[in-house]
C-alpha cells in the first residue's frame with residue numbers, strides 16, 4: 001500500500017469537519033429520546049390564591065437565596081414556585097435553573113417521567129452540565145456524552161455497554177442478589193420507572209410496559225452499608241451455581257457482585273471479553289444524551305468520527321495495517337470490540353479536531369475523497 005499523507009498539516013475547514021462527523025449516530029439512539037417537551041418553561045402557572053411572601057427567605061440577599069435554592073431538587077423547586085408569588089419570581093430568576101431549562105429541558109422531562117426528579121439537586125445537575133472536563137465518571141477517559149439518571153453522572157457509550165455498575169435491575173433481583181428486605185432496599189435506593197419504548201445499548205430490547213428498576217451499583221453500595229462491609233456483601237454470592245438457579249441467572253448475579261463501586265478508571269473496551277457476560281435487558285433505559293456547556297455558554301453534544309466508523313470494516317477486509325491495528329487493539333482482545341467502540345466514541349468540539357488530525361480512518365477517507373471517490377463506505 002502506498003504511504004498516505006499525514007493529516008497533521010491539513011487545514012480542516014468547518015465543512016470538512018462536518019463531513020467527517022457522523023451526522024446520523026444510529027448506534028447512539030438506543031437510550032431515552034424523543035421526549036415531548038413542554039411548550040414553555042416547565043414551571044406551572046401560579047394559582048390565584050398564592051401567597052405573596054416567601055417568609056424568612058424574603059430577608060436573604062438574592063445571592064444567598066440562590067445558594068439555598070440550588071440545593072433543592074427540581075421537584076421541590078417547582079413545588080416551592082407554586083406556593084408563593086415571591087417564590088415563583090425567585091425560582092424563575094435562578095440562573096442555575098435557567099441553565100437547565102435552556103440546555104437540557106429533555107433531561108428534566110426524563111427525570112420527571114422516570115420519577116427521579118426528586119433525586120438530584122439543581123446544583124448537582126448544573127455541575128454535571130458544566131463539568132470541566134466533561135469526562136465519563138466511569139472510565140475517566142472519554143467525553144461523558146450521556147447522563148446516568150440514578151446517579152446524575154456523566155458516562156460514555158462504551159461504559160454504558162461494558163461497565164456492570166451502570167446496569168439496572170428489578171428490585172426483586174437486587175434484593176435476592178444482595179440479601180436486602182424490601183424496606184432496606186427502599187430506604188437507600190431510588191426506584192426508576194422506565195419510559196416504554198425500544199432501547200439498545202449493546203443488546204436490543206423493546207419494553208412496551210413500565211418497569212420499576214434500581215441501579216445495580218446503588219443497590220450494591222447500599223448492601224455494603226446494611227451488611228457492614230463490602231466483604232460481607234461479596235460473601236453472599238454462592239461459590240457455585242445453586243441448583244434452583246439457571247446459568248443465566250447465576251452469571252447475572254455474579255456480574256452484579258463484580259460491579260465496581262468506584263470508577264473503572266480505564267477504557268473497558270480494551271479488556272478481553274469476560275466468560276460470564278449476561279445480556280443486559282435494560283440497557284439504555286436510565287440514560288439520556290447530555291450536552292456539555294462550557295464557559296462560552298454554548299451546548300456541545302459531541303461528535304462521532306466517520307473515519308473511526310470505517311476501521312472495523314477495513315480490518316474485516318484486511319485493509320487495516322498491522323502497525324495501526326497493534327496501536328488500537330491490545331493483544332488477546334478480539335479486534336471488533338475496540339474498533340466498533342471507536343466508531344461510537346463522542347468527542348467535544350476541540351478534542352474532535354485534535355482527533356481527526358491523528359485518526360487513521362480519516363487519513364483513508366481523505367485519500368479516497370481526494371481521488372474523487374465520493375462515499376466509499378456508504379457513510380452518508
Ligand SMILES: [Zn+2]
Nearest residue numbers: 136139156159
Ligand atoms: Zn466511559
Ligand SMILES: [Zn+2]
Nearest residue numbers: 305307308359
Ligand atoms: Zn476517527
